[in-house]
Amino acid sequence: MATRAAANIGERRVMLATPRRVHIVGVGGPGTSAIAIILAEMGHRVSGSDMHESKVLEQLRDRGITVNVPHRADVVDRCDLVTSSAAVPQSNIELRAASEKGIAVLTRAEMLGAITPHARTVAVAGTHGKTTTTTLLTLMLRAAQLDPGWLIGADVQQLPASAHWGADLFVLEADESDSSHLAITAQAAILTNIDLDHLDEHGSLAGITASFDAMLAATDGPLVVCVDDPAAAALAASHDAITYGTSPAATVRATDVRLSNGAADFVVRWGGVAQADTTSSNIAVHLPLRGMHNVRNFLAAFTMAQALGVAPATAAAAISNFAGVHRRFQVRATHNDATFVDD
Template sequence: MSVVARLLAARGVQVQGADARAGAVLDELRDAGLTVWVGHEADHVAGVDTVVVSSAVREDNPELAAARAAGTRVLHRSEALAALMVGRRSVAVAGAHGKTTTSAMVATILRAAGLDPTFAIGGTVVTADGPVPGGHLGTGAVLVAEADESDGSFLNYAPTIGVVTNVEPDHLDHYGSREAFERAFVAFAARIVPGGTLVACADDPGARALAAAHRETGGTVLTYGTHPDVDLRVRDVVPDGAHGLLARLDLGEDTTELALRVPGLHNALNAAAAVAVATLLGVGLTEAARGAGEFLGTGRRFDPRGEAAGVRVVDDYAHHPTEVAALLAAARPVAGTGRVLVLFQPHLYSRTRQFAQEFADALGAADEVVVTGVYAAREELDPTVDASTVVDRMPPGRGRAVADRLEAAAVVAALARAGDLVLTVGAGDVTELGPVILAALGERSD
């Protein structure tokens, strides 16, 4: 929401808004000249032309209810962003995971190529000058957007290039079934404008099937992945240094080296998607790969939080079993001879219930696992789902269920020893526990 607010304000629209609680994002918006309140009140929408809401805003929200009663135009976040796409070539990045990183990589490559795209990404982008917000109104004719499939709102976009990193079932609380989830991605591909291109990861069975179906309907497709039969192939992926990797990219007869400053095969695939997009927008393969090498990461994606008592602490947004598995695969070479410890906070009762065994299997790749209470987000309390829902499915002794998150942080700190890598993992407020763990480690060291 803050990204859309920034982009609208940058276009000269008078923007004001409210959030449930204070935080750094609100401070940044105020510094940018926007009017922002803490707390929701009906008076905030008096006299406005349009109210923009996210999927997290319920109908009984005082501002939304007042807007409905007054007949004020109400747009979903994605509809406001789609309006900003008018008159630009647009890139919409979708998939159950990898959206934020891939979108940020596309923006980084295009900026390095001098195209100065507008972008709307659901997270901060790390640069050599420090983190920057995920929204930027560029001077170029390209808009890059992270397209959220969680509530079907990605179907509001009609992009020039649609990227699908994977079609792995998630958000079944919204879709109801795997088939409905997959049909939504077919509909997303169908919304790509005539003459546009679907960029799909052939390593993912769902995205590969989507690419084949889109071709059958006459759509243009560019596939990427590690298989020999893709259009843009990733090969020879090896770790490079503490947090990087090396690989080669083949596009037809053209080949180039890819040197990334972020770890993991999943990031090599994300980079391949971004490079593919850049080539479709006229950037050469080698130049695009070089631009990907400037990418330093996004907020909450393998985000280093500090080191104390010889223990490194990294935060990550992974909240789906496949994301957790990819994170741990990337973390293992980073840890070197040390152990990998995980403090995991499940996100949503419905997801935890549906994928409990898959979470248990993915977390099994860590040396020590502490699972804390479920972060409910938009859902009501479900007393039948908690930390033990995951831990009970792990081999005996491999995991600990600690409902209180501060107590869980203390347990992880007590388990850690010099040389270990500690990961705080999840899409909720587990991100706040890195400093807590570091403080506990620091006290022990003192």
């Protein structure tokens, strides 16, 4: 099934080395608005459209991006490329107009495939934890003054926007739901876990696993994989990846974990991973997020940050006041003994 998924993406790569006129249908969505920001900061002329006005559209206009409400067929007339949210039907009048005029229409995955060759890309993949891990790694790289770019499918209080085109590194979620993880050109990759999901795209757990296997094989650089997840651990062994988790077999391991009051305190121990600081092999961490799943998300980001040259102390300090990601196990209220979570 991974081969079929890759074939659906195709080999099409649109060069974005020179300024292009790009129109985004459904630009108000979290994924498409982030792509609009990236393309505009790369120097392309970006326009977009959506069905209804929103705060997101106003924010895009403030960046100089032309946004039309509602959809109109003529807005694509002078465009070089058109892309859209996966939620937009192919019957949309703008997509139909672009096809009739011979304008290249790209899926979201194909557009990411066109963007990522222009930066040193770090792909964060896995069934669960992509958004939080991408955010944590971005904060660590920013703390190390590396001026990374990022593309995150949610709002983060500590970041100025959901997306940014940086000076060198580009960190993004590599989504398996539309096989974006197979379209992206990456020089480093994280695999958080493998679970049964998106069967419409991959057919089976074996198909999903095969797609992650193909992604790791295509990545030209450090691979960071969770050894606590059996399916991911099997791929880690076959790709000689740096591993993380709570297992004694992990290269980077969390020990002495204490979960309380919506936070986690633990010690990270490591060995055998290239790092900026060789004077120690452990560090105490306070993570202001609840749950073991977030301990593992931290370990994923921490391990990749080390592989990219960030000192462990810098990486740990970068998240000491992390407020979390919007709608990612976000606590909305408490009443008596009940906690209400938005996820």
